[in-house]
Amino acid sequence: MVTNQANNSTQIEVDIALIRLFLRMTPEERLLSNDKHIQTLLELQNAYTEKNASIRS
Amino acid sequence: MPTLKKTPASDLSALLKGLNDAGVEFIVVGGLAAVIQGVPVTTFDLDIVHHRTDKNITKMMKFLRAVEAIQRRPDEKIIHPKETDLRGKGHVLLTTNLGPLDVLGAIENDQGFDELLPSAIAIDFKGSTTYVLSLQILVELKRESKIPEDQYRLQIYEETLRLAKKSADTD
Numbered sequence: 001m002v003t004n005q006a007n008n009s010t011q012i013e014v015d016i017a018l019i020r021l022f023l024r025m026t027p028e029e030r031l032l033s034n035d036k037h038i039q040t041l042l043e044l045q046n047a048y049t050e051k052n053a054s055i056r057s
Numbered sequence: 058m059p060t061l062k063k064t065p066a067s068d069l070s071a072l073l074k075g076l077n078d079a080g081v082e083f084i085v086v087g088g089l090a091a092v093i094q095g096v097p098v099t100t101f102d103l104d105i106v107h108h109r110t111d112k113n114i115t116k117m118m119k120f121l122r123a124v125e126a127i128q129r130r131p132d133e134k135i136i137h138p139k140e141t142d143l144r145g146k147g148h149v150l151l152t153t154n155l156g157p158l159d160v161l162g163a164i165e166n167d168q169g170f171d172e173l174l175p176s177a178i179a180i181d182f183k184g185s186t187t188y189v190l191s192l193q194i195l196v197e198l199k200r201e202s203k204i205p206e207d208q209y210r211l212q213i214y215e216e217t218l219r220l221a222k223k224s225a226d227t228d
Contacts, residue, residue: 014212031073035068038067
């Protein structure tokens with residue numbers, strides 16, 4: 001979503017194409033998309049945790 | 058006292074549908090309200106402002122028991138929410154078997170369900186009317202917020218609102 005940090009630290013560049021893509025979806029599709037993102041992030045976090053655990057053991 | 062062991066599941070769509078099916082009166086606020094209206098961010102919890110009537114609190118308690126709601130606490134002690142927790146204007150942060158649920162009696166400027174309802178939009182979600190705080194109001198709340206993360210996200214919210222209005226004008 002945030003593409004680049006601009007010169008002013010309080011300003012960010014907003015990915016307008018991504019917003020347009022999301023606006024074309026229905027509210028229900030957006031909710032399902034959010035759920036899928038959460039699942040993916042949790043799976044990645046779990047994989048990272050397991051990897052660290054295997055390195056420690 | 059028992060403590061939480063497992064990583065909680067997260068299915069916010071199912072959590073929302075469950076609240077609707079239970080007949081709970083509420084308004085979706087926070088990050089998921091923004092997602093519903095097209096803001097491309099990911100949020101991990103469902104924030105709602107519930108109607109603090111006796112009848113609604115009874116329905117909410119029944120639903121919370123069904124989804125095994127417990128307080129979300131740093132020490133992970135298992136404490137179940139009580140009816141009295143839902144009667145005030147405070148925020149009750151819960152973990153459920155469908156994901157994190159924040160039940161808010163009121164938000165900024167003491168605004169509860171009755172005050173926010175005129176600023177909510179109604180969407181049809183899986184066959185039920187669901188009230189969602191409008192993106193315009195979400196932007197205004199973010200503008201007033203002192204939380205750095207809110208300021209960071211504000212520009213994404215504002216740009217989405219601008220594009221959504223532009224799109225509505227051209228339709």
